Amino acid sequence: MKLRKFTLVAATLLFTTCVAVAQQAEQDPSAAKLQQHVSYLASDALNGRRTGTDGANDAARYIAGEFSRLGLRPGNEAGVAKRRREVMAQYLQPFPYVARVDLGQDNELVFTQSGLSKGPLIVTDEWMPLGFSAIGKASGQLRFAGYGITAAEQNYDDYAGLAVKDCVAVVLQGTPDGDNPHGQFARYEGIRWKAIAARNAGAKALIVVARENDFQMEKLARLTYDNSGDAGLPVMVISRPGVDRLFGTATLPSWEEIAKEKSQSKKQTIDGQFRINIDVVRREVPAYNVVGILEGSDPVLKKEYIVIGAHYDHLGRGGEGSLAPRSGEIHHGADDNASGTAGMIELARIFSTQKPKLKRTLIFIGFGGEEEGLLGSNYYVNHPLVPLANTVAMINMDMIGRMRDRKLSIGGIGTAQEWREIVRQANTAQSMTVAANSGSAAPKGVPIVVSANGRPIMTVDPNGSFELTLNEDGYGPSDHSSFYSKQIPVLFFFTGTHNDYHKPSDTFDKINYNDEARILSLVARIVRDIDGAPKRPTFTTAKSDSTPRTGGFRVYLGTIPNYADSNNGLLLDGVRDDSPAAKAGLKAGDRIVKIGTREVKNVYDYTYALGEMKAGQEYTVEVIRGTEKLTLRITPEARK
Numbered sequence: 001m002k003l004r005k006f007t008l009v010a011a012t013l014l015f016t017t018c019v020a021v022a023q024q025a026e027q028d029p030s031a032a033k034l035q036q037h038v039s040y041l042a043s044d045a046l047n048g049r050r051t052g053t054d055g056a057n058d059a060a061r062y063i064a065g066e067f068s069r070l071g072l073r074p075g076n077e078a079g080v081a082k083r084r085r086e087v088m089a090q091y092l093q094p095f096p097y098v099a100r101v102d103l104g105q106d107n108e109l110v111f112t113q114s115g116l117s118k119g120p121l122i123v124t125d126e127w128m129p130l131g132f133s134a135i136g137k138a139s140g141q142l143r144f145a146g147y148g149i150t151a152a153e154q155n156y157d158d159y160a161g162l163a164v165k166d167c168v169a170v171v172l173q174g175t176p177d178g179d180n181p182h183g184q185f186a187r188y189e190g191i192r193w194k195a196i197a198a199r200n201a202g203a204k205a206l207i208v209v210a211r212e213n214d215f216q217m218e219k220l221a222r223l224t225y226d227n228s229g230d231a232g233l234p235v236m237v238i239s240r241p242g243v244d245r246l247f248g249t250a251t252l253p254s255w256e257e258i259a260k261e262k263s264q265s266k267k268q269t270i271d272g273q274f275r276i277n278i279d280v281v282r283r284e285v286p287a288y289n290v291v292g293i294l295e296g297s298d299p300v301l302k303k304e305y306i307v308i309g310a311h312y313d314h315l316g317r318g319g320e321g322s323l324a325p326r327s328g329e330i331h332h333g334a335d336d337n338a339s340g341t342a343g344m345i346e347l348a349r350i351f352s353t354q355k356p357k358l359k360r361t362l363i364f365i366g367f368g369g370e371e372e373g374l375l376g377s378n379y380y381v382n383h384p385l386v387p388l389a390n391t392v393a394m395i396n397m398d399m400i401g402r403m404r405d406r407k408l409s410i411g412g413i414g415t416a417q418e419w420r421e422i423v424r425q426a427n428t429a430q431s432m433t434v435a436a437n438s439g440s441a442a443p444k445g446v447p448i449v450v451s452a453n454g455r456p457i458m459t460v461d462p463n464g465s466f467e468l469t470l471n472e473d474g475y476g477p478s479d480h481s482s483f484y485s486k487q488i489p490v491l492f493f494f495t496g497t498h499n500d501y502h503k504p505s506d507t508f509d510k511i512n513y514n515d516e517a518r519i520l521s522l523v524a525r526i527v528r529d530i531d532g533a534p535k536r537p538t539f540t541t542a543k544s545d546s547t548p549r550t551g552g553f554r555v556y557l558g559t560i561p562n563y564a565d566s567n568n569g570l571l572l573d574g575v576r577d578d579s580p581a582a583k584a585g586l587k588a589g590d591r592i593v594k595i596g597t598r599e600v601k602n603v604y605d606y607t608y609a610l611g612e613m614k615a616g617q618e619y620t621v622e623v624i625r626g627t628e629k630l631t632l633r634i635t636p637e638a639r640k
Contacts, residue, residue, distance in 0.1 A: 027350045029343075029520035031513035037066075037342035038401070039508040041312065042334035049333060050316025051287045051369045051376075052099030059312050059341075060288040063366040064091035066345045067292030070352045072364065075291025075385045094286035095379035097369060101131035101223040104279030109236065111142075111246045113272035118246050125215065126242035129278045130191065130208075131225040133235040138205040138276045140167040146259040147172050147185075148194040148206070152612040153554065154184055158197075158259075165202030168274040170238075172259050173211045173220075187611070191220065195231040196608045200598060205234040205276050209252070215239035225282060226320050227372050229567040229602035234278040287313075289376045290366035291385055294352055296531075298359035305386050306530055307363045307394040307488075308347055308523075309377070310340030311370030311479055315502060321371055322502055329504040334511055336501065339401030340493075341366055343520050350524060358531040360392065367479045370398075373603075377479035378562060378573075381486050392536035394490045395527065396480035400519050401511035403495040406467045408519060411492035414472030414542030415484060418533070419491065423470070426525040430465035430518070465518065472542045475560055475574070485560060485573035485588065489537040493523060541577050555613045555636035557581045560588075561603050569593040569624060570606045584621065584634035593629075594622035615639075 040046075040062065047055035065088060067074075074090030109127050110119040121127045146158040148171030158171070171194055177183025187193070191208060198206040212218040220237040243252050247270060290312070296302030314333030315321050322331060332338075348364045351357075363386060369375025381388060393416070413419045471492075474484030480492045495515075500506040530537060558579020562571040569591040575581045586592075592600050595609040596619045613619060615638035623630050 027354055027524075029346050029350065029517040029524070031517045033346055033349070034339075034342045034513045034516055034520075035508070035511070037345055038334055038338045038511055038513075041338035041341060042332040042506075042508045044330055044332075048316035048318075048331045049312060049314040051313045051372055052097045052285050053316060055316070056313050056368060057288065060092060060290050060366065060368065061088055063290040063312060063341065063345065064088045064292075067091050067290070067348065067364065070292075070348050072292030072294050072348060072352065075293050075363065075365075091290050091292055093289040093291055093380065093383070093385065095289065095369065095376055095383075096284055097287035097372075097375065098225050098227055098282045099285040099287075100283045101225045102281045102283060103129070103223070104281050106277055106279040108275065108277040109238070110275040111272055112275065113270075121238070121242050121245070124221075125239070126245070127207075127236055127238045128218075128221040128223070129280050130220060130231070130235045130237065131223045131280065131282075132192070132195075132228070132231050133278050133280060134230045134233050135278050135280060136234065137278075138168065138234045139274060140204040141273050142270050143167045143169050143203070144255055144258070144270070145169045145171050145198070145201075146255075147175055147188075148197055148208075149175060149185060149188045150197040150200065151185060151188055156185070159201040162201075164198070166204055167202075168205045168207060168276070169198045169201070169203040170207045170209065170255075171198070172209050172255065176260070191235065192228075192231070192604045193608060195233065195235050196605055199231070199233045203233065205274070206231075206236075207274070208235070208237045209243060209255070210237055210239050213240055215241070223280070224319060227369075227375065228604060232599075232601050232605075234276055236276070236278065287368045287376065289368055289380055291380075292348060292364045293386075294348065294358075294362040294364070296359050296361040297357040301359040301531075302361050303390055304360045304536060305363050305391045306360055306527060307365060307391055307483065308344055308397075308527070309365040309367055309394065309479055310344040310397045311337050311367040311376065312341040313368050313371055313376075314338075315371055318504075324503045331502065331504050332507045334506050334508045335399050335401040335498070336506060337370070337398050338508070339399060339511055339516060340397035343397045343400055343516060343523070346517075346520055347524060347527070350520075351527070358528070360531045361386070362527070363391075370479055374479055374482055377482035381482045388486055388488065391483070391488050393530055394480055394483035394488050395523060396478055396483075396490060396492045397523070398478040398492065398494055399497070400493050400495050401513075401516050402498050403512050403515040403519065406465070407469065407496065408466040408522075409469045409471065409492075409494045409496065411471040411476050411494065412474045412480060412484065412490040412542065413470040415474040415491075415540060416489035416537035417540055418537050419489065420470070422526055422529050423468070423491075426522055426529060427465055427468060429525060430522050466522065474542045475576075481560070482573070484542075487539050489539050491526065493519060495519070543577075554639055555610065555615050556639045557610065557634065557636055559586065559592075561606060567601055570600050570603055580634050580637050584632045585630075586621070586623065586632060586634070587625070589625070591624040592621060593624055595619060 049056045049059050076093050077090045107123045109121045143164045150157045175185035177185045210218045315331040318327030367376035475481045480490040484490045558576035558581040560574035562573045572590045574588045575586050598609040613636045618635045621632045
């Protein structure tokens with residue numbers, strides 16, 4: 001490539017660039033500081049940062065301490081506090097969260113047959129309520145229902161031919177596929193789905209037989225709760241010795257054979273009646289968003305806000321969401337998402353020391369509860385600490401620490417008219433290098449070289465610093481979705497998944513800190529460009545090019561569920577344009593309470609009903625809109 005002549009325009013550009021480079025040198029993201037933050041947040045000391053635990057709260061206090069040290073104003077400020085602990089608390093925005101489930105005092109499971117009482121079975125030793133069980137009493141005749149699966153698309157129903165209404169259903173774990181995780185019934189294996197099938201069949205309660213011979217090793221016997229609402233009926237697990245005690249040692253092998261044969265005609269009932277009382281106590285504790293504010297310098301524009309966010313929670317010691325073969329090990333979450341949290345703190349450092357200050361106000365937020373279903377960000381957008389109407393953009397960083405081959409994904413590019421050009425220019429500027437004293441030859445493969453006296457001074461790669469994948473959609477499995485649902489332009493930075501995703505092996509030593517620092521430089525350029533524009537970004541409704549979180553089904557509705565809301569129907573955060581839901585008249589804020597004949601209490605009920613739907617067939621949908629109850633008609637589309 002031939003060198004271009006050194007022109008006045010190039011000289012001006014060079015001078016401007018050199019000044020900018022000199023200023024930027026003091027404000028470059030530091031790989032060393034990123035490593036310092038990540039190594040603490042992903043350390044054993046924080047025990048995996050599961051929301052509601054001491055480890056997560058220690059992480060929140062660490063972020064608050066960094067915000068305070070950098071001089072950010074507390075986002076939850078309520079008067080002047082004198083003690084440091086009170087100051088730290090003002091950075092924290094609490095949101096409700098069920099951290100654990102405890103046994104109450106009145107749990108009972110009794111079986112009566114031919115006038116003789118067998119029991120009560122001993123709770124914790126012979127049976128255990130499930131954490132998402134409905135609380136209260138139930139009684140009814142026993143009905144064995146095989147695996148307890150209803151799968152309309154496979155024309156399979158374990159409840160067919162059984163008079164289950166007002167009875168107690170007893171089912172086995174697993175599916176007719178056996179241990180095949182890719183079998184046609186695999187998605188029905190979860191106990192949530194079995195509970196929905198039992199409730200839809202009219203059962204009063206569901207008893208699940210333990211898979212393990214040693215009840216102390218049975219996963220279902222560990223009280224856990226996923227913050228997605230209760231099952232709508234009592235649900236419990238019974239030990240295999242408990243089954244033998246109630247029905248005899250030959251009963252369980254007989255049930256297993258019947259279930260494997262998939263034979264509805266051989267399903268049998270056992271005379272006798274269960275009496276059940278479930279008493280579990282869900283311990284709600286405060287979880288936290290961490291909010292720091294860097295006020296803008298312009299007397300008018302400082303009333304507009306740019307949110308820079310990242311979630312700091314992870315998976316604790318495994319369990320729900322883990323991809324590890326066994327639970328109990330610390331899931332360190334270095335990339336997911338200590339990397340994004342460290343990046344947010346580092347950007348707070350850079351912008352808090354920048355002079356002149358930005359015109360608009362920056363809101364830095366560390367979100368809790370992302371892994372549980374965007375709980376923290378959803379709470380924030382419904383309880384904002386600054387007006388949402390004046391929030392001009394949201395920048396989200398989730399897993400930005402494992403870049404490979406310069407590849408960076410940016411989501412939300414279709415949520416503002418200006419995004420594509422702003423990102424393109426920032427990526428090109430990121431590739432600019434200045435070497436005024438260099439005598440070396442021009443780098444190979446770089447198309448634009450500014451030179452003087454035969455020496456290269458500035459090079460620019462028009463392809464940009466990063467190989468970008470730009471995704472239009474503003475929705476996705478991270479906290480920017482909550483803001484997009486409120487019609488705020490978003491950008492989502494992500495370097496991709498890897499073999500350590502949601503496993504204990506996601507550790508701080510595997511983070512590429514130098515490349516993460518380069519990503520933060522790009523983010524900082526974009527934030528400065530947003531701030532430097534006289535007008536706020538123009539919100540647009542982006543086309544969908546990502547798989548909805550209810551993916552895996554054959555049909556598509558186009559609803560955006562609120563995963564933090566449960567028990568009283570499924571609240572919708574949004575509806576995609578030109579989707580079946582939009583055509584049916586569904587709107588953000590609607591609460592779906594019924595689809596077809598299926599009641600909907602939470603997202604599990606919704607996805608279960610979705611799995612039964614057929615493309616091109618019309619269904620009724622009952623929704624609560626304000627104080628009205630509406631019946632709409634929706635026709636699902638086939639998923640492409």
